[in-house]
Amino acid sequence: MFIDAKDVTKVTFVLFCSALLVSVGCSSRKGVVEKYTKEGETAATTQRATDAEGYYLSAVERSKSLDSATQAEALYNLGRFYRQQARFAEAARALEQSGSLARNTPQTTDGAHARRDLELARCYAAMNRWQEGAVALRRSASGWGALSAEEGKDARALSAVYFERLQQLGLDSAGLPQ
Structure with a gap:
């Protein structure tokens, strides 16, 4: 089977579009993690601890499909929240997991x-x-x-x-x- 230049261009274009969609998807997922973190901070400052915990947990869950640095940051934010709520055992667990991920992340x-x-x-x-x-x-x-x-x-x-x-x-x- 013979592939001409037009086919190569089409394949290249399709691969480029696929890569672009994947990168946009990753960016938007990271944006969602950031949004949940921000909502958690807002809820925590307005004394809505249950809402804040939900937002922080959602950020952690969504960060699992992203890079280690984002996951480490989401766990760190959850740990800080738990410490502020005097839930020290839960805070320590989240911070330990965050530290483990962060130590293996060169950009930290x-x-x-x-x-x-x-x-x-x-x-x-x-x-x-x-x-x-x-x-x-x-x-x-x-x-x-x-x-x-x-x-x-x-x-x-x-x-x-x-x-x-x-x-x-x-x-x-x-x-x-x-």
Whole structure:
């Protein structure tokens, strides 16, 4: 069978259109994840916790068909929401999953890693799991330079609380960031 230049052009055009549709679909799905996240933030600030949780869970569910970075971000937002609602065990699970994905995602910034680990350390402190929190706190230290001045101040205060509590419990406080 002979294929002429017209057929090659048609095939190329069809492949181009298919690729374009796939990329537009991915972009719009990512937009949906962002929309659900934004709706979750709005609901959380207006004291509609049930609605907010639904939006955050929808963002996580929709992010599963996208890239790891988007999924890590959706899980991070869900974890932060749970921590703000004092649902620390659920927050820790979401943040642990988020961290696992983010550590394998090259585009995740040092600041994002630090914020995620600091949130996790706060959850562990609230659950009286100081040793596990200290691991997250130590891991966060490499990204402290990328934090804002206010975030850095909060991170140092959290580290001081950890240092004091670990000392009281007779546990290893070596290597905690200052």
